[in-house]
Amino acid sequence: MGVALLDLRAQHATIRDDVVAAMMRVVDDQAFILGEPVERLERAVAELSNARFAIGCANGTDALLLALRALDIGVGDEVVTTPFTFFATAGAIHNAGARPVFADIDPETFNLSPQAATAAVTSRTRAVIPVDLFGQLAPVDAIAAALPALPLIEDAAQSIGATRCVGERTIRAGEAATIGTFSFFPSKNLGGYGDGGMIVTQDETLATRLRRLRVHGGMKTYHHDEVGFNSRLDALQAAVLHAKLPHLESWSEARRRNAAYYDAAFADLPDIQTPRIEPGNVSIYNQYTLRAARRDDLQAHLKVKGIGSSVYYPLPLHLQPCFAYLGYSDGAFPESEKAATEVLSLPIYPELATGQLDEVIGVVREFYGR
Numbered sequence: 070m071g072v073a074l075l076d077l078r079a080q081h082a083t084i085r086d087d088v089v090a091a092m093m094r095v096v097d098d099q100a101f102i103l104g105e106p107v108e109r110l111e112r113a114v115a116e117l118s119n120a121r122f123a124i125g126c127a128n129g130t131d132a133l134l135l136a137l138r139a140l141d142i143g144v145g146d147e148v149v150t151t152p153f154t155f156f157a158t159a160g161a162i163h164n165a166g167a168r169p170v171f172a173d174i175d176p177e178t179f180n181l182s183p184q185a186a187t188a189a190v191t192s193r194t195r196a197v198i199p200v201d202l203f204g205q206l207a208p209v210d211a212i213a214a215a216l217p218a219l220p221l222i223e224d225a226a227q228s229i230g231a232t233r234c235v236g237e238r239t240i241r242a243g244e245a246a247t248i249g250t251f252s253f254f255p256s257k258n259l260g261g262y263g264d265g266g267m268i269v270t271q272d273e274t275l276a277t278r279l280r281r282l283r284v285h286g287g288m289k290t291y292h293h294d295e296v297g298f299n300s301r302l303d304a305l306q307a308a309v310l311h312a313k314l315p316h317l318e319s320w321s322e323a324r325r326r327n328a329a330y331y332d333a334a335f336a337d338l339p340d341i342q343t344p345r346i347e348p349g350n351v352s353i354y355n356q357y358t359l360r361a362a363r364r365d366d367l368q369a370h371l372k373v374k375g376i377g378s379s380v381y382y383p384l385p386l387h388l389q390p391c392f393a394y395l396g397y398s399d400g401a402f403p404e405s406e407k408a409a410t411e412v413l414s415l416p417i418y419p420e421l422a423t424g425q426l427d428e429v430i431g432v433v434r435e436f437y438g439r
């Protein structure tokens with residue numbers, strides 16, 4: 070038997086005809102870069118995100134880099150972010166020429182702590198990048214309220230369609246930041262059949278700049294107002310994503326059902342802490358991430374029994390060799406470091422059958438002798 074951490078073939082099997090037909094329309098058109106399929110997806114993602122503008126690009130990492138460049142952030146500037154995230158968040162800051170400045174996480178949600186972010190700000194800080202980790206929105210509202218003069222780039226690579234209550238309002242992933250960024254890497258909740266990314270904003274000037282930056286800095290062919298990038302979304306990916314988009318909400322709902330099933334099944338295990346979702350937040354559970362006692366032994370046991378699992382993320386970014394030049398030492402961010410030793414993500418994908426969930430639960434309970 071066994072259960073994979075993620076089974077993309079199970080999802081593809083449910084949508085194959087629609088996706089293949091959409092891809093074949095692009096193939097027959099022979100128009101592969103940007104164009105109508107990309108514009109249609111941009112309109113749909115803008116609507117989903119309550120954003121005025123959406124700009125497709127090559128991947129979620131470039132979305133962050135383009136966002137930083139659109140805000141004129143570069144050499145001599147600092148950008149505050151979390152060390153407990155996928156590498157790309159800080160890699161993009163470095164590649165923009167700026168300096169990543171880390172601030173610790175809230176141990177409940179694994180998301181950037183507004184207090185820690187505020188304390189990390191200096192006279193050189195030009196932006197903050199909160200990350201909606203594992204599918205749950207970061208407290209973008211609290212960070213914006215604490216630091217009203219700084220633009221926020223919300224790394225929403227893992228949270229497309231997730232929501233959060235802010236007073237009377239419900240905000241969506243990417244909506245409330247100056248710029249929000251999405252990834253369509255195949256393992257994200259809305260995954261392409263290759264790489265892809267998207268940027269959303271409410272600001273027309275930024276949207277225009279972002280459109281220009283993704284095509285070498287010029288809107289008129291062979292005329293360049295600034296040096297930009299080659300970071301375009303291709304039409305095949307846009308067609309796949311547009312065909313998948315109508316299913317996103319039901320897929321995320323299925324992930325929430327799976328999460329609730331695990332939550333109930335693990336409730337009596339003192340060695341397991343199930344994911345904490347802040348009241349008012351609706352997670353899309355890109356990952357279902359536990360804190361587990363004897364985590365490495367549990368993971369080894371799962372592996373022997375054929376259950377896929379993964380550690381997101383085993384080494385916080387301030388301790389990565391490539392960031393040694395930033396001068397952080399072990400112990401700088403205790404909550405991130407502790408999380409890195411305790412977290413374990415279990416299979417949560419929408420197509421999981423109850424029998425598969427039960428199999429995962431059985432193996433975890435067996436490990437703890439319950």
Ligand SMILES: *Cc1c(COP(=O)(O)O)cnc(C)c1O
Pocket residue numbers: 128129130131154155157158200224226227251252253254264265266
């Ligand atoms: C996936 C991811 C990215 C990068 O997206 P790519 O499309 O793989 O470049 C950035 N940030 C976070 C938090 C991610 O999970």
